[in-house]
Each structure stands twice: as C-alpha cells, then as structure tokens.
Amino acid sequence: MKFMNRREFIHDSAALSALLAGLNQMPVQGKEKAKAVKKSDVNDQLRIAVVGVNGRGKEHVSGFAGRPDCVVATICDADEAVIGEAMRIAEKKQHKTPKFEQDIRKVMEDKTIDIVSIATPNHWHALAAIWAMQAGKDVYVEKPVSHNISEGRRIVETARMLNRICQTGTQIRSSTGVREAMDFLHSGELGKVQVSRGLCYKTRNSIGKVDGPQEPPKTMNYDLWCGPAPFKPPHRKTEHGTVHYDWHWFWDYGNGDLGNQGIHQMDVARWGLGKNELAKSVISVGGRFGYVDDGQTANTQICVFDYGDSELIFEVRGLKTDPYKNARVGNVFHCAEGYLVLGSYEGAIAFDPNGQVIKKFGGGGDHFSNFLQAVRSRKMEDLHADILEGHLSSALCHLGNISYRLGKPQPFSQKSHAFGDDKEAYETLARMEQHLKTNSVPLDQTSYQVGRKLAFDPKSERLVHDKEADAMLTREYRKGFEIS
Ligand SMILES: NC(=O)c1ccc[n+]([C@@H]2O[C@H](COP(=O)([O-])OP(=O)(O)OC[C@H]3O[C@@H](n4cnc5c(N)ncnc54)[C@H](O)[C@@H]3O)[C@@H](O)[C@H]2O)c1
Secondary structure, three states: OOOOOHHHHHHHHHHHHHHHHOOOOOOHHHHHHHHOOOOOOOOOOEEEEEEOOOOHHHHHHHHHOOOOOEEEEEEEOOEHHHOHHHHHHHHHHHOOOOEEEOOHHHHHHOOOOOEEEEOOOHHHHHHHHHHHHHOOOEEEEOOOOOOOHHHHHHHHHHHHHHOOOEEEOOHHHHOHHHHHHHHHHHOOOOOOEEEEEEEEEOOOOOOOOOOOOOOOOOOEOHHHHHOOOOOOOOOOOOHHHOOOOHHHHOOOOOOOOOOOOHHHHHHHHHHHHOOOOOOOEEEEEEEOOOOOOOOOOOOEEEEEEEOOOOEEEEEEEOOOOOOEOOEOEEEEEEEOOEEEEEOOOOOEEEEOOOOOEEEEEOOOOOHHHHHHHHHHHOOHHHOOOEHHHHHHHHHHHHHHHHHHHOOEEEEOOOOOOOOOOOHHHHHHHHHHHHHHHHOOOOHHHOEEEEOOOEEEEOOOOEEOOOHHHHHOOOOOOOOOOOOO
C-alpha cells in the first residue's frame, strides 16, 4: 500500500472538492488544469507563488524564502518593472531564483504550486484567492481580504467548500503580546467592554492632481492590473513608471485608510469585543480635508457600529495629530472596570479606572509560520487569522464606507444630530473637529459628509430595506474577472 505524501493529499482532496463545486469562476485555462490536478512526486517542500511584489509582497517573499519547509517558486506581478528587489530577496535567502510570471492566470494553472500568497491591490484579493483555491491551492491573502462585502463572503464559502487553508494577512493576530491581551480582556478582569475603539492616526499627504487621464507604464499589463475593476486609464501620478500604492484612495480599487491601515485595528477592535458577526447598524461621518487632490476616499472619518450591548467606534485621521491615550495606530477598549490600550503591533497595557497600570503585555510572532503549520495540519482552526475573521473585519470597513458614500454634506457650523443620543460618538466628533481646527481647517466655512445610518442584518449580511446600499455590497465585475 502506498501512502500519499503531503502534496498528493492536498491536491487530491482539493481536486475532488473543486470538481464538486462546479468551478464556475475559474478562467477557462484554469478550469481545465484544475480538473487535471494529479499526484505529484516531488519533494515535500511547499512551493509558493507570491503575487504582487511592489510593496508588501516583498515581505511575503522574505517571510517564506529561506525556510527548510518551503520555497518561493514563482514571483508574479502585472508590472515587470517592480520585481527586481523581490527576486534579490528570494535569491539571497533561498539560493534559488524564482520563476517570473506576469499573468496571474498562469500561476493558477501551474500544478506544481501549492500556495498562492496575494499582495495585490484590494480589488484583486477575492478573485485571486477564489481562483487559487479552485485550482487546489492554499492561500495567504492580504487585508482587506475583499473590496466589497459580498465577495468577502464568497472567499469564506470557497475555502469551506473546497477544504482550503486561507489565512488573512492581519499579522497582529500572531503577536503573542496581543493574543495574551485579548485573553485578558475576554477573561473579564476589566469588566465588560463597553466601547471598543479603533484608531488609525497615520499621516497621509496629498497625492496631488493630474491633468486628466494618464498613460499606464509600458512595463505593466494594465488590463491585468485592472482585473475585476473598470478598465479606465489611471487618474493619478504615473511618473517614475509607477501607478502603485495611491490606488488606495480611489473607490474602484481601494477602500481608503479605513480599509488600508485601519482594517488591522478594526480587526483587533472586533476581536476584543468578542463579536463574530457584523453589527446591527452603522453610521460614518468625515471628509477629505486639508488639501485638494485627486484622491476620492476620506482622510478623516468616524464610524460608529452598534452591537446592541456594546459599540465599536473607529477613527481615521490622515492629518497630523496627537495620540489618543498614547495610541496613534492602535486600540482602546473602554471597560466597566478599567481600560486596555494597544499602541503597537506587539504591546498592550491594561489600566484601572484611575489610570494606574495593572498589567503589561508584549511579544511578537510569525504569521507566515502559523499559516504554514496550518497548511501541514490541514486544520483551519490552527490559523490565527482564518479567512472568516478577515471577511468580518474587512466587511466592517466596507459597511462604514457604504454609509459614508451615501451621505450628504453638512456644514460644521450646524449642530450634529447624526448619532442620536450616543454621547461617546459626539465626544469623538468633538475631538475630530478640534483636530481639524489644529490643522487650520476653517470649520466655519467647511462641510463634512454625514453618512446614511444603515440598518444591517448580520445573519443574511444584507442591508435592511435599503436597495441603494444593498447594491454597494457588490460591484460590476469586468468580463473574464467575474465573481458571481
Ligand atoms: N499586512 C500588512 O501589514 C500590509 C502592509 C502593506 C500592505 N498590505 C496590503 O498588501 C496589498 C498590497 O499593498 P502594496 O502597498 O504592496 O501595494 P502596491 O501597489 O505597492 O503593490 C501591489 C502590486 O501588485 C501588483 N499587481 C496588481 N495586479 C496584479 C495582478 N493581477 N497580478 C499580479 N500582480 C498584480 C502591482 O503591479 C503591484 O506591483 C494591499 O492590499 C495592502 O492593503 C498589507
């Protein structure tokens, strides 16, 4: 009797599940190959393709290369101009040169690849993850895992249906200090969490203005870069051959800083609150203040999520600011008998109601190792940031943005009634106004966007009686890049 090795096992179970799932979303070539997935007799090193290597993807390469149990076999990027450094990192750490592939669909077809690690812009995350899992691969996908709520749920369904391991790139979840702080919070030693506050105070400068549509760089397959998003010329700077990163501030591709840096702290905010579902309602206010540029998303934003017995408040500040309780990019959990502050990826401090330190938590972790271990064990429970966690926290950001985008302008000079009788929310708004004044924003001549209050059904993940908002749960997908 012959026992299957690890890759045979992974691919066999995936091939069976993929066939059962009907493969309705794969590109044609990928479908044929996935059906043909068969046993391979190569050694036991996991073969990884890193997709998107201009920024974060280099850290994926660095995190996987040089380990005895895996190899970065392929580097894929729609822009061939950006791959040099990723290649150098891989070569230096593992003494093997990865193959370069510009077309992500070829990565899906390559049956020697076990894992696809995705660090593309947000609009590609869900489709790339779903294609990869349908092709029998496990997935590490950057945050936010989705560009909209519906496609996020589809990744979770695909992972479950096909028994794939799918880790969200919220690496804070692997930090031992933060994990211990969350256990402490959940133990109830500080009493009930009443307000869970996420903070994304990160200075973001103007991206400037361009004079109409721009030419994408010649080194880039722009059709593939756009993928599921509309195929229209970039409306941002492309000098030095780049259109990278600033896509975060355009709704077609990004989700603002709420869905950029903010999703990390949104995830911790929901984790600490102990909620494994979306909220009952949301309202978001804010604007893009301090400069006039081509960016579309808010650089200053507050979102208030109602969880019935508790609330989650999220604050984005892109202009210079003082910290809140010593945290800038972090979290504050306001509890019945004290509060807990997370000021960094690795540390947290618990305080009593008088501000005396009760306990400190520290220590990092390795999110890539945690993922690889789960790929070996085939147990999604071993993951520190299973795709369901990524979906829920990403979806909270999307909900906040839907409310914001459906809002109406209101002068700062008018008294706000946006938050009903929610004192915490008004206190947060008052601090936001003070912050803008400190940045010389003339509030008496300025309006902000007051979002629509949205009632949400966490079970169906649909809006309640709001067709306009419901339509924003998904997007129009370009032909060949559909998620149905
Ligand atoms: N976990 C973290 O701490 C962390 C940190 C930074 C960024 N991120 C996330 O990583 C992702 C990438 O961010 P970034 O700053 O590196 O962006 P970036 O724009 O600098 O890089 C994205 C790369 O993806 C490539 N790409 C686009 N479409 C592609 C396709 N179809 N196939 C292959 N490559 C494609 C682009 O050409 C580019 O090189 C974002 O979703 C971001 O939110 C996570």
